[in-house]
Amino acid sequence: MGTLSYTTAMSVDGYVADASGDFQWSAPDEEVFQFHIDRMAAVSTEVLGRNTYRLMSYWESEPEDxxxxxxxxxxxxxxxxxxxxxxxxxxxxxxxxxxRVRLVADLGLDDLERIVEEASGEVEIFGPTTASAAIRAGMVKDFRFFIVPKVVGGGLRALPDDADLDLSLADHRVFGNGTAYLHYQAR
Structure with a gap:
């Protein structure tokens, strides 16, 4: 049985994309990218929404550039x-x-629970829209935030407005570029 986690990069004011939809400001530098590679060892499954899938499909083949x-x-x-x-x-x-990609037309909480139960490791739900119902329902056990030193003033929020979470700090780190990594676990 796996566990459910939510990982995202966000601005200091809590957005994953700004009001125009841009998120390039959150691109990791080499040090943060290496950290992502290392943490992937615990992940067995990625649950993605449509937009995040399209973004990440770049990695389905050997990078050209x-x-x-x-x-x-x-x-x-x-x-x-x-x-x-x-x-x-x-x-x-x-x-x-x-x-190798499985498509689920309507991902309900029961479906997500089944995915986590069948997983051999951590199930990472990727994207705030896809993760919102699981966050609200208290299904997410680990939250990994990469806080980028930028304020964007509005856009797509990293967490649902009505989320009510009681979290405990499990790990933290500050990278050379000023990005802060905060790993919280649900109590």
């Missing part, structure tokens, strides 16, 4: 070895880049 060389190839290798579940009512199987 890899400025960090071996780091990007290692991330792609690890990403390709994960089970991917895409929650989307608009995508079809033909839209998916790999036959």
């Amino acid at each position: 890899d400025p960090w060389g071996p780091l990007e190839r290692e991330f792609a290798r690890r990403w390709q070895n994960l089970t991917h579940i895409v929650a989307s009512s608009t995508l079809t199987q033909e839209d998916l880049t790999s036959d």
Whole structure:
């Protein structure tokens, strides 16, 4: 049986994308990227929404433009070895880049609970819209926030407005670029 986690990069004021939908300001530098690669060892399954899946499908093959060389190839290798579940009512199987990706048209909490029960490791739910129902329901056990030193003033919030969470700090780190990593566990 696995556990459910939510990992995201966000601005200091709590947004994963600004009001225009831009999130490039949250791109990791080499040190943060290496940290992501290392933490992926515990992850067995990624649950993604449509937009996040489209963004991350880049990693389904060997990176063509890899400025960090071996780091990007290692991330792609690890990403390709994960089970991917895409929650989307608009995508079809033909839209998916790999036959290793499972499409779920309507991801309910019971479905998510079953996915976590069947997982051999951590199930990471990726994307605030996809994660919101699980966060509200108290299903997420680990929250990993990468706080980027930027204030964007509005946009897509990292957490649902009506979330009521009691968390305990499990780990933290500050990277050279000023990004703060905060790992919280639900009490």
